[in-house]
Amino acid sequence: MTGISETATAATAAPADDATPPFRYTAELANEIELRWQGYWERHGTFHTPNPVGPLSDGYDAVPGEKAYILDMFPYPSGAGLHVGHPLGYIGTDVLGRFLRMTGRNVLHTVGYDAFGLPAEQYAVRTGTHPRTTTEANVEHYRKQLRRLGFAHDPRRSVATTDPEFFRWTQWIFLQVFNSWFDAEANGGVGKARPIAELEAEFAAGARPTPSEKTWGELTFAEQQKIIAGYRLTYIDEAPVNWCPGLGTVLSNEEVTAEGTSEIGNFPVFRRNLRQWMMRITAYADRLVDDLDRLDWPESVKSMQRNWIGRSTGAQVTFRLDGTKEYDDVSGDTPSIEVYTTRPDTLFGATYMVLAPENPLVNRIVAASWPNGTKDVWTGGAATPAEAVAAYRFAASRKSDLDRQESRDKTGVFTGAYAINPVNGARLPVFIADYVLMGYGTGAIMAVPAQDERDWDFAKAFDLPIIRTVQPPDDHDLDTAFTGDGPAINSANDDISLNGLGVADAKARIIDWLQDKGFGTPQVQYKLRDWLFSRQRYWGEPFPIVYDENDVAIPLPDEYLPLELPEVENYSPQSFDPQDADSTPVPPLARATEWGTVTLDLGDGPKTYRRELNVMPQWAGSCWYELRYLDPTNENAFCDPDVERYWMGPRDDAAPAGVKDPGGVDLYVGGVEHAVLHLLYSRFWHKVLYDLGYVSSEEPFRRLFNQGYIQAYAYTDERGFYVPAEEVTEEAPGEFRYQGKKVHREYGKMGKSLNNVVTPDAMCENYGADTFRMYEMAMGPLDVSRPWQTKDAIGSLRYLQRLWRVVVDEQTGDAVVTDEPADPETRKLLHRTIDGVRTDFANMNYNTAIAKLIMLVNHVTKAGGRVSREVAEPLVLMTAPLAPHIAEELWQRLGHDASLARGPFPEADPVLIKVDEVEYPIQVAGKVRSHVTVAADADAASIEQAALADPRIVELLAGAAPRKVVVVPGRMVSVVP
């Protein structure tokens, strides 16, 4: 925890002094007004949003219009508190929510806290403070900071994932997932989750055969459960996982960077086989990809998810090994190699094969000695294939993922074995090489160097033949592979010819043939792996699972929820040397020895059970929090189905034509960094809940918007130390000084270590929350990143001061508007402004809305004299979503008793927006030469006539008839001489 107001602030609004008029809108006055109205809103429950049914339904009958569910990605409450970058999205959603509420919508908007997580735990490890203590203090601090900004949040709906009343349902949902399996046949092959009980019934009835000799009834409970575990949507598996000794925990694939380090802390991550909880997210891979098309999301996020799921279609093909070697060591069968390929059309061009070094098949196929025809480069210098393979495997095992990436040079050794190409009987030498990964496909490939760059490189390095089976275009560099489309060549046997076919047709033809002959089948592959769900940490949700004497995982019955964390002496997972790949995780809960075993009566008398000692990852709570906001006090369900249907249910009119609306939150705003973590996990959980009938929406977030980041300049002195950014001055363009000395400017994040943090607290103190909100929205469109410049905020303060003076006399504090009507010009401007501001707000174009408001204020200010109420009131109302406190204050001073939170919002008179005359620019030879003013409803012919009659144009044409005249009604006239 740090002090938040220690930041020095050089540029601030000038303080009020004796010379300042007594009722000027200064920072001091703004602060007084803001605190007062925040108190008012809280006392009156102004932003309590009614549900259609249930305990929060008070006031629902008075709701005038449609609902709108607006959501921010909830924050992790860190000890450092907020800086000015954090609230950007929250202000954006607040402005929209306030605007919609003023126009009659029932707006649900609140904020909660993603409060389980590593920092509080690491702080606990260092200081012994319970993570709950730290977390609750941080949440309190965040609440205060956010409250000060005047958000129209429903405070009753704010939850924290660490509340037992919240994680009780996180655990409950986990159990629903545990008690479900994915029936891929269901729903016309789309597949859906179904209760495990239905699966057990199928086994028991014999409708589904057991994978053993015995019938279901003959199997023991433990044996049955072992079979069932292979179906559950969450299950324990011994599998290669990402073990991060530096953090003392395992991590999901999504939490590991491409460099093979942990996303948090940047520690090395190692692949280890460990027993861990997994979530069968891969069962949903198709739906997760396909349903992206139904979402109103940024294309970049969609493409990141598509990429992560990595669906590809191709074929699995069987290559028989050349049967000259004795393979009767195990089964007597001649082994074969299964490969996955997306290019079965290139089968005729396969010239060798590669197994991943870790592929278990390697042991069986290694030849006793180098066969005839073995080239020197294939042997790795070893005397026998076995030696070469052993040496290569050893070397490969020593390479980290990072090492593998650093060099793309192709390495490998020959196994001494040959496989037979099913399409032409060619003998293909089988290699092992680390460019083939065990974790994808079958861990084996057919290599087609002519149509694959990697295979090309390997073939060149190992002197292997290259056969082109797709005709490259004439301009193709013949020293490279050709991976594009083209007619097949060299691709025929006695039975089938692909020659002349394009890639797609050739694929279809050969797959049919392979299937016909029993050599292969069509196959879909995914990069997505199951989600590793357990963590060796303390500060997370405990699994509601116990184990019986046979190690069978038993779900805790509902009445045992929430299962709370035990008190422990020491919060740290066992700590390890970050480089120690062979260490083994030990969860902190293992220290709670009494808690770890428990005697329960789960139906067959009291028995002793062992508890699960891992906890859930931080993503668990954020997988469903948007549902809890809807019905936060419900003790019987995570959310009432009627409430969910009202706020998130699918609606025909919410999707573009031809798209079946999946439902979900109407607008979800947050940073792009969650593109494949939170946003993929929560979609998965939501789909399970949908399949099980708990929610009516198929997707959690119908529309997603990524806000930009507020970045900041940082300055280093000649020693390289960061100096306080707020005290740096620009002496000349590009020349920056701190205390007279030159400093060097950098651009990037805002952070304590860069000495450039500006807090919302400081902005409120020096300008007021309304100015701060206004400035953040005026800086540019919400989705664009921009640099923070504290001094620029003065412009927003000036606007609010002018608005204030429109209503209030700075000397007396009295309202000064007149009841005289506005002059026609002002009235027209007003209605054009209303029209534009409405559109801009609805599209979240706040910067342009602000520009229009400033124009109107400047217009009436410039005119001098008292401003008509007819203009002043709409101005105040239109400013309200952006700067709600001053707007409430002025609204009251204009004589209104009620809050403006529910409107009215001004409406533009269509008659007044209409223009009756249009000034057309006239271009001659593409250059603007003159202007002519014509009635707005004039037809093209009369516009042309007027333009050609213009003296300047007559002069330019000098009597010649124009070759062509282009008239764009409402726009311009172009004359081609």
Place this chain on the structure above:
RNA sequence: GCCCCCGUAGCCCAAUCGGCAGAGGCAGGCGACUUAAACUCGCCACAGUGUGGGUUCGAGUCCCACCGGGGGCACCA
């Protein structure tokens, strides 16, 4: 290496379907107010749209190439 997004005034940003490059703000200059300064108010100036081609009557906007910035992916067969 591949893919995506963005380059408009000193700075942050506007500019419907391709139709007069400027809405707004900051900074700057001049002036009013002030004993003075700050605040406030008024007025003013400032770019031809990263570069080079192309399409068009007309290009900031569309197409191609390149340069600069940001992001994603990176042996996924």
